[in-house]
Amino acid sequence: MFNYYIKMGLKNIRQTPVLSSLIVFAIALGIGTSMTMISYYQAMAYNPAGAKSDQLFSVQLAAYGDDMETWGDMPDGLPRQMTNIDSSNLRLAANSFPQSPLYRVAPVIESRRKDIAPSLDFEGLMVDRDFFSMFDVEFEYGGAWDASIDLDPAKQVVISSSLNDWIFGGGNNVGKSFVMADGVKEFTVVGISKDWNPQPVYYDLTGGAFSQEGPGLFLPFALAKDLDMFPQGNMSGWRNANVRGFADVLKSEYVWQLYWIELKTADEVAAYKDFLAQYAQEQQKLGRFANPNPRGGLKTVQQWLEYNEVISEDNRVMVGLSLLFLLVCLVNTVGLLMAKFLRKMNESGVRRALGANKGQIFNQYLVEVGLLGVLGGFMGLLLSIAGLWGVRILYRTDIAQLDLSLVLAAIGLSIFSALLTGIFPAYRVCNANPSVFLKAQ
């Protein structure tokens, strides 16, 4: 009978094109809106660190004076970023954990290909060698610089596949060099990484949670002083500093770097927490960290994403509103289905007289609603694609892509919603007294 119900359902849909289209559109509108918001929300809620989420820790220090009780409005009173003084101290501290400070730069890069103007479009990350293994940056050619470079800097660089294409036109160019930074400094390529752009950009959320392009190059953190290049992104301080150049920034109490460490066991975490506490006490004794509660903090990737409010309350409200909108669309659909099915009361009466039981009438109409749900799902999917395109334009990022799970979710939700809305109208039709509708046609 199921095939018969499908045949009758398709016939009925064709017989009432306007009403059917309105129903499909009402379902599609609700599905399209809610799926757009849900997929955007899911993209934001995604933790790209995967299995390493509980092993990578963002390090924070209460590096501010005695005139402040907390740092800004942060819930734990700690600044998100770190001073260069502290990151330099931490990376040279005697422990064996993989760790790396981090800040962003925007160097001017010259292509080795002819007729291509120097570019500022490729962002650089100043990191230590451990960064690559900590964040699972994969290489196409070569690898990270030698560990000695972190202590004794050299003009070496890891470039992304995209930058490799831009500078050299692709291929293995490990060992080759290119000019960067004011056109005077030549850097040697030691590694070419696959394009790496985790979303959200959890390793540095100071410039926003999403980024269209990942870093184009990675430079040894130890080169910071030689490069003399101001960082991109936030720079905050708790007191005025006489900053006349980048060298002053390096020595200032401004916070502008991030610091990540990889701790694999609970013991390592406890040990490093102790170390941070001791370090904070030590710095206070040295005249820094003059606040009443000198301390450090560690946050896993998931905690870091939540701490930085990658998913804001507004986003949750928007998802809720979009689901409410879906509900409104479905309520309208119930009305439209009632109108559609009431026109079929006579036919139902005839079918009942000819031997159909209530269940068969109910199933026939529910299958028709299911078909409308499938059509609504596909149309909703098109609207979702348009919605996600809008999100990409608005946020300048390629998050919230259409994938199989979205396709299945949109169609599944649409069919489920349609069936839900169809239950009442189908119930009404199948329970109507058939004799009432048989007398006149």
Added chain:
Amino acid sequence: MLKMNNISKVFATDLIETHALREFSLDVKEGEFVTVTGPSGSGKTTFLNIAGLLENYTGGEYLLDGQDVTALNDNQRSRLRNQKIGFIFQSFNLIPDLDLFDNIDVPLRYRGFSAADRKQRIEHALERVGLSARAKHLPSQLSGGQQQRVAIARALAGEPKFLLADEPTGNLDSLMARQVMELLEEINAEGTTIVMVTHDPELARRSQRNIQIIDGQVSDSHYGGVDSIAIQDAVAETA
């Protein structure tokens, strides 16, 4: 074939109770052709709906082909209706969006026949009413008489033992009405029991028995055409 004993049907609202049928008793033997007449509002349609298992009754007993239908649930009633009863309506009640083939297919689908069996039955039924060439036509492409013949074909396709006809010639001109009546008589002659509601005294006279319903009760029952006692005896013998 159809036996009703003291059937009553009450339509009750908060303010009023309407007795559509009261102490209604009727015994239709297998193979009979019975017409039902009576003024509007007398209870003819209620009787037909109850006989066709489309409506429940308030009291009494109803045996269809020897089976008490009182305690049957919706599924059982639907199955019984599908297997034993064929309906013919005044307004034909063909499904307008389905062609003739698919219209006749409807009761057979619910019966659960195989596709091949259904096809053979539909073709046979259409042939029987002389509309084989119109199988793919929509009802709207046929005359009233042709539509009623399709309705008869639909009622016959499942080979029911019992045909219920509600003023089947009411919407037809006299020529078409006569053709439909002749077809029904032919079907009855082949052994199908027919109960037909009609306002037409001529058709009532052509049936073997006419019962008149007034105020929800059988007020008169007489055998028409020939000597009623002889027919009564003949029917009693076949029962």
